[in-house]
Amino acid sequence: MNVDELAHAVRAGDRRALARAITLVESAREDDQYEAARLLELVLPSTGAAARVGISGPPGVGKSTLIEALGCLLVARGEQVAVLAIDPTSPTTGGSLLGDKTRMERLQASERAFIRPSPSTGMLGGTAPHSRDALLLCEAAGFSVVLVETVGVGQSEIAIADLVDTVVLLLPPGGGDELQGQKRGLLERTDVIAVNKADGARVADAERTRADYANAAHLFLKSVPGITVPVLVVSALEGQGVDRLWDGVRAHRQALIDAGLLEVRRAAQAERALWQALERALLALLQEHPAVRAALPGAIDDVRAGRISASAAARELVARLARGA
């Protein structure tokens, strides 16, 4: 199958073609780059229609359990659901959230669902450089909802906000640490907050946490002026509150559309993706350039030994690239 045929099969909704296409755009091999770019060019006109939703939160909070419950609910409503899972915690193995566990079994069994783990290759922020391309391919394949799962470590809510229309932050009962000091940044790009595990002995605890966050709603930077960030309790395990969570996501997305901000948000995301791609491409160019390569080990030694500052060394290396020698 050549790349034109692959694009055609993706647009026709062929799942195996979609899986192959994602593998192609994730490939680090130099000779795959041209085909990957051509593939994306071919499918780009067929993208844009899905609700792009990020699900973030600390490990163990119940993201996968929630995605299984939410995905099944959406599939039952006739949606086509793609799940991209991004794991920033195992860059060296290229492992993924789903690799070592059998999860989302019910959703996986559905013909209307597509689940794709995606190695993050260690990018700070917990989204892989090609997550955006994978998301676009899912859209081109006709998925009406794309759920992007990421582990909430440090800046990842902010990175995921660069990828999706709506960010859902899933929190455990108790805690509330995010309301303090530095961690507040995590909340600033969140559109819907859900306190999970509101079942059994933890209902009251979850309700208290919900109230704490609801009271602090003024801390959140709202992506739509005047909108209130909903703070809900859910039990992903029992499926309680998952429909209301989706109502919150839909309301946020509709508010974005009504305010004319969905296009603005997506245009800004596309521009940031361009700058990130430029950074990667320029770094590759630098590392491949003969004169830079020759000077690099010495520069690294000098910087490590404190003989020259990192910024001065960087300027000197870039100057070599610019001179072409």
Ligand code: GDP
């Ligand atoms: P993730 O790491 O955020 O994807 O979390 P998982 O979905 O793997 O869930 C971690 C653990 O929490 C598992 O043992 C789940 O069964 C459990 N869990 C997830 N959601 C709930 C819930 O709503 N209630 C309870 N009691 N346990 C849950």
